[in-house]
Amino acid sequence: MIKERLRRSVMYAAGNNPGLLQNAGIYGADSVIFDVEDSVAVTEKDSARELVYHALKHLQFPCEIGVRINHISTPWGYDDLEYLLPAKPDYIRLPKGESGDEIRDIDKMITKVEEKCGFEPGSIKIMVSIETPKGLRNAYEIATASPRMIAIAIGGEDFAASLKTEKTKGNSITGGRELFVARSMLVFAAREAGIQAIDSVFSDLRDEETLINEVTMVKELGFDGKSCVNPRQIDIIHRVFTPSSQEIDYAHRVLTVYQEALANKSGVIALDGKMIDMPMVIRAERVLANARAAGIYHKEGN
Amino acid sequence: MINAAGREIPASIEGYKEVVPYAGAFATQPPAGARKAGPKLKAVYPGANKLLNSIDEAIEACGLKDGMTISFHHHFRNGDHVMNMVIAAIARKGIKGLTLAPSSFLDTNDELIPYFQQGVLVAAETSGLRNKLGHFLTTNKIGKPTIIRTHGGRVRAIEAGELKIDVAFIGAPTCDTYGNINGVHGSAACGSLGYAMVDSRMADTVVAITDNLVDHPICPVSIPQYQVDYIVKVDCIGDPKGISTGALRVTTNPRDLHIAKLAAKVIEHAGYFKEGFGMQLGAGAASVATGKYLRDIMLRDKIVANFAIGGIVGPFCDLLDEGLIRTLFDVQSFDARTIQSLRDNPRHQEYDCTFYANPWNKGPMVNKLDYVVLGATEVDVNFNVNVMTDSNGIMMGALGGHPDASAGAKCTIICAPLLRGRLPMVTDAVQTVSTPGETVDVIVTDRGIAVNPKREDLLANLQGKGLPLMTIEQLRDMAYELGGKPAPLKMSDEIVAVVEYRDGTVLDVIRRPLL
Incomplete structure (x- = not known):
């Protein structure tokens, strides 16, 4: 039987914050992403990379740990991969994925490092975030570009911005309409490819009610889990995904x-x-x- | 000699009474036939006037002399103006050699350092020391070692005659013209006067200092007129902003919330979570937040607490209003919400510190606790807790009611992160024992929970409940693995403070660190 890893909650931890990295595993998230991309300022990129490297190398975590790298079209993307892959994260999370070629490129780099470091071939996975209409149009191609692909995720704020609208909140009827089609298309692509679909973060930490509504909605749409930036949201997300x-x-x-x-x-x-x-x-x-x-x-x- | 907490205690300590080593939480009883100490007999006849024009006049009227002991309460916390104001006046009069015995010190009392340097003050007896004053009294030799007592231990010492207060200066948020005092009205309202009630009852001379002098009599009365000698009206006794912040908010720190959630689960399963239970939650972030998670469990299981005690915070008043707690006993009110509740809700009762925690009376409220949840600076593999000294051995905390509630409660739960910064908080031996491990039952950290092995019953109840149980040694090993084992501090032989257990025995001593 297919044993699928549970990814109800995928929590980000800023890669330049040692306190966050050290404690990232204690809150019960199914998956944690150490971020060296958006939450890290340009002036901090190198120090975040080193902190994340050493956290992966020397700390033990009770859950899966991924690393969100800078996109490979930026000055940092390839360096991120080169520096961080030898620390053997469970997966690489690529932001703003738009084509299968990007994934194949990353796959090649991972393969090389796996060989060089003696890691089990195929053990480092890839998760890709879709943040643009182009990425969404190519979502199935992205999802099937490598056997390492475990999930595609939607980057809600970025996607809404690329539609020239904004991410709204509210219940399943009045809120989130701008992403309704995109979310569903993402789930279609993930299901067709046989991998998971992860929803984007909900950023208003104080508004638990809307968070519950949003998680309920994306669960209905077929998503496997939701991203979050604060441990306080993990319990709520898990509660919604918990079956009756x-x-x-x-x-x-x-x-x-x-x-x-x-x-x-x-x-x-x-x-x-x-x-x-x-x-x-x-x-x-x-x-x-x-x-x-x-x-x-x-x-x-x- | 080694005391029952495993600490090396000298046979005698210069400037301190006869050393009786700590022998166990309930091993040392009141001497047979001993009677309570009390204030001098005095009479005030009809027509007498207690109102004086200034603090200077009051100092003269109460006959304050070199070498006496004076006391203050700490209900105004960092908003307090009274202690600094009175001691400045005493210093101007040239009086020296005083022992200062407030219920506690706060950051605002850093201003007192020069008076220790000048010899106006030569000894301190308190529950806590913080900030620069804590640093000063740890690193400098004044006349005598500072005596650190628990809230309950302080009342015991006063009633046993070990701490004799000559003059108590009572900051009075509202005082009438014949000396009745309460803490719930006035611009410096602080709520309960639980600590001040003891000093008013036991000091030879009591001076009320107020900025809200009103007609006789007031309602309610917390400290009655027959205990008060003199009244002085001043412009301002305290800054409301420092006394209380509006309503204490439950923390948003995810790690404290995580620890609180685990602590609430421990309460749920440990065996005493039953209709009518009694509890105390400390004022630390994780302890207060435990109430938030416990509320959900109480609502779900339809369980109501008969009482909650201690210093009281706003979230507890919400539980009282919701009917989840039947009555609150309040020795110290921590926020404006609590002050309002004490004023307006008859089920929210003010009580004094002997009622709360004194081990040598006929039964303090701590004896009836099922649960207490408290914080810690560090804990060790023998479950000893330190809330008094920091990682450099400097005094920066307060015993408060920590050892009292721990001794009284059926289940004492200590919340602490496994690491602070990179410092392990579960260690081989704490720097200073402030609460002995024999009175501590469960340590809850963000990475695991350890149950005191002598509580096999609790351990059995908590197993199989999805809690991350491990041994205290496993917690220590994890802390050392992550943070490294810190090198021991270099200490001098000079004893700067004595940590008394609540029964007046010596639990530990604090030596001057070689910094």
Whole structure:
């Protein structure tokens, strides 16, 4: 069965802040991104790179750690890769992805470093943020440009700006309409490519209610998770992505009959008189993985 | 000799009473047959006038002489004008050799350093020391070592006759013309006068200093007229901005919130979270924030606390108003929201410090605590807590009610980050023991929770609840691995302060560091 890594929350930590890097792992985020791009001023780029390198090299984290590099078209992008890849981040996050060529370029560099450093081939992954209409048009190509691709994400503020509008907030009816199509198209591309879709950050830390609405909406659209910049948002995001007890119960039964069918080598699988097909099994696995991560489902096996 | 907290204590300390080493949290009892100390008998007959024209007049009227002991309360915190103003007046009169015994010192008392240098003040007895005054008293030899007491220990020492207050100068937010005082009205309103109530009752002479003199009588009365000798009206006794900030906000620091969330879960599962429980949450960021998470759990499980005590902060008053706490006992009000609540809500009660924490009375409120959540500067593998000295051995904190509540509560929870900057906060041995480890049950850090091994019951209750439990040694190792093990401080042999346990025994001594 496909075991997909859970990425409900993807938290950024500014790469030039040692306190943030040191504690980034304690808040329970599924994935953390050390950022040497937007949150780091031009004058700090080199020191952030060194801090992130040493954090990766010498600290242990309980979760997956990615690094957001500067785009490879900037003066820092390739240097970021060259300096940081030997510290073996779990993945590279590329901002403003627009073409498959960029991804293939990065893939080549990663391959070289993996060989040179003796890392397992293919162990360093890639996540790409889509921030422009061009990137969105090429989203499927980007998502399939390398077997290292694990997720595509939408950079909401940048995308809205490139549409010459602004990112709004509000409930699922009145807010976020400017990104509605883009978000859905991103999910289509991710699903077609068989990788994950991650939503952008919600920046008003005090407005928990709108955050809940926004996470609820993107979960409905099919997103696997949401980015955030502050640990205070992690619990809220996880709560929305946590399945209900009915969902868990149903998923558990789906997997139970599926495994029974496998054991009995039976071809047709049914539950409550309904056919169970592969997508339902995969969905059930995702529901239980979410439930397990939320600490409300403890059965092993399934 | 080595005391029961594992500390090397000299057999005698120059300038300090007979040394009785700490023998255990409840090992040292009041001497058999001993009676409470008390103030001199005095009579004020009808027609007498207590109003004086100035602080100078009051100093003369109370017969203040070289070598006496004077006291102040710290309810005005950094807004206090009274202590500095009175000591300046005393110095102008040429009086010397005084012992200064306030309920605590704050940053604003840095102004007192010259009076120690000039010999106006030669000794200090207090709950806490901060900032430049803390640095000065750690690095300079004055007449006697500073005595550091807990809030409960201070009342005990006063009632046992170990701390004899000749004159108490009471900053009075509202005072009537015959000496009745309260803290809930007036521009310098500070809420509870819990510490001042003790000094007013026990000092030989009591001088009320007020900027809000009103007609006799007032309502409510916290300190009654029959305890007050003289009244002086001045322009301003305190700056409201330094006394309280509007409503204390729950921290937004994610690490403190993370620790608070874990502490609330410990409360939920440790075994005493039941209808009618009693609690105290300290005024530190993580302790206050614990209330925010506990509120959600109390609402969900429909559990109401019978009481909460301690210094009180605004978020506790919200819980009182919401019906999640049945009554508050307030010895010190930390923000304007609390002062308002104490004034307006009859279920929010003012109480004095003996009622709160004195170990040698017939039962302080701390004895009834199920839970207390407190902070720490550092803790060690024996669960000893230091809230008194910094990483250079300089005094910069206050015992407050920390050791009192820890001794009383069924479950004492200490919140601290594993590292501050790069300094490990769980160590082999704390620099200064301020609360002994035998009274501490659970250490909650941002990276793990350790339960005192003598509390097997708590450990059993907390297992399997999704909490990051580990041993205290594992926490220490993690802290050392991340931050490195700091080199021990170089200390002189000179004892600059004695840390008394609440029963008056010597818990630890503070030596002058060689900086």
